[in-house]
Amino acid sequence: MKEDILSKGPVAFLAEELGLHISERLLAYQSWWEAEGLPISMTIDRAGTPHLRQFSHTGERIDQILYPSSYAYLLDAGYSAGILYEVAEKHNWQLSFMLGFITSYYDPGLYCPYTVTFSSWAAIYKYYHGPRREEFLNTLSRKEPPFGQGGTWMTEIHGGSDLGSNVQTIARSAGEIWLLTGDKYFASNVGADLAVVAARIEGAPASVKGLSLFIVPQDRSRGGGRNYLIRRLKDKIGTRSVPTGEVELRDSEGYLVGEARQGIYYIMEVLNFSRVANSIGVVAHGVHALAQAYRFAQQRRVFGRFLVEQPLFRHELHQHYMQLKWAGALAWLTEQWLEAVWLEKPPYSERYLTFRLLTHLAKFWTAKVALHAAQWNLEVWAGLGTLAEFPPERLVRELIVTDIWEGTRHRHLLDAWEVLKRYNLLPHLQKLWDISAIDKTLFAEIEQALAHPEEEMIQSIEPLLTRLARAIGQITAKERAYKVLP
Ligand SMILES: Cc1cc2nc3c(=O)[nH]c(=O)nc-3n(C[C@H](O)[C@H](O)[C@H](O)COP(=O)(O)OP(=O)(O)OC[C@H]3O[C@@H](n4cnc5c(N)ncnc54)[C@H](O)[C@@H]3O)c2cc1C
Known part of the structure; x- marks a missing residue:
């Protein structure tokens, strides 16, 4: 019976049913998940929403998400296996998506951080040619820990389907950079080193034609502290392996991606x-x-x-x-x-x-x-x-x-x-x-x-x-x- 493949894990399905070429690296990643990844993933799912530590002992906003230390170990396994750098360095997309398939077999929530890092990397690679290009791209495609992470934050409180009407975050020009103010209601992989964020430049039409896209780093330039704040974390029914939060942008520094109003x-x-x-x-x-x-x-x-x-x-x-x-x-x-x-x-x-x-x-x-x-x-x-x-x-x-x-x-x-x-x-x-x-x-x-x-x-x-x-x-x-x- 063909369904016997089900006893052999995700790699067998990729190879035998989808006809994809399987490397030793994929087999090793699957074995790691069976032995170590899955128990950690189950614990994180059961432990519930992680804790948000918002202030340092001196009263500064630090907005740090506290996961058990094993979370970083779990997350780093995918980055170390090459889920990002294989794409950035070698354009080996299929390997990346196969690693995603294995990750998701066990924990689809964990595939989210990799995916949003991947898609923010791609947007920057393709459309951002400003002074911080190399720095941003390198942050998202490191080969060794600490791995840099991305986010893709569009949705606001009034709804995600109709972004043209519902994005109310405003961007004001401030010389070379932009200052963004608004609230993102569903921000996955919150705590990311940078995110690509939808906003409307002051005076732009209140429709899809008024949208622009910006890169918002976690920290302000020149040591100016946190660039975005995390209001709270969502208590979700699933995908608990990725923190999703509400983000406050308050004159947050942003870098325009591509052209204005083409967002x-x-x-x-x-x-x-x-x-x-x-x-x-x-x-x-x-x-x-x-x-x-x-x-x-x-x-x-x-x-x-x-x-x-x-x-x-x-x-x-x-x-x-x-x-x-x-x-x-x-x-x-x-x-x-x-x-x-x-x-x-x-x-x-x-x-x-x-x-x-x-x-x-x-x-x-x-x-x-x-x-x-x-x-x-x-x-x-x-x-x-x-x-x-x-x-x-x-x-x-x-x-x-x-x-x-x-x-x-x-x-x-x-x-x-x-x-x-x-x-x-x-x-x-x-x-x-x-x-x-x-x-x-x-x-x-x-x-x-x-x-x-x-x-x-x-x-x-x-x-x-x-x-x-x-x-x-x-x-x-x-x-x-x-x-x-x-
Ligand atoms: C766990 C989680 C994490 C998320 N992370 C992110 C993130 O990182 N970044 C981000 O930007 N967003 C994120 N989202 C938001 C997500 O993209 C939205 O939830 C989704 O796009 C739907 O938007 P909405 O929930 O606001 O529903 P709405 O857009 O308000 O839609 C409500 C209902 O109306 C239906 N509908 C819409 N248009 C029509 C129509 N023309 N005819 C009939 N029915 C229609 C919809 O299908 C839905 O059933 C996240 C959501 C979840 C649940």
């Missing part, structure tokens, strides 16, 4: 990185959920047989397994496209727009498939699954969060539809993927729906886009054609 493009590019990472990470965690179900069913007896021998169990396991395999293929395909197009700047090519579409499809569909797998695992463990002392409930908690952050399902459905319609991508998709053997009528149905007014097509976009995501994943899994690009 929406940079923000979307930053988000695209983390959406790809999220897609890869949730598949890994979903596979972990199936591994838990399989392990449980091998020793649980029901009606005279081990559960694993019951046809209904085997059927359902197989269904979830195949969905995750296709979701994994879609996620890796999107990663390959990201590598191919990430240096493109607006106005984007058709290739880039196709990547955007893939990213929306991958984000919403992988998150949904993985969450279903985790809910099913809980059902398999049944009563025991509801107990906090066993693994299933954490898997569900983690995957509820990963379904929502990086954009909710609604947003991805609507954005995927918009990019498909506005840029007339359907003929391009038809050339790229011959899905007729899998879903004969899909392209014709999408074409029909695209011709309908918005109110009418709204009811069909989720089923159609789910079928599209699945079909592209299925065909990619079959052909293992990740590298095939136009």
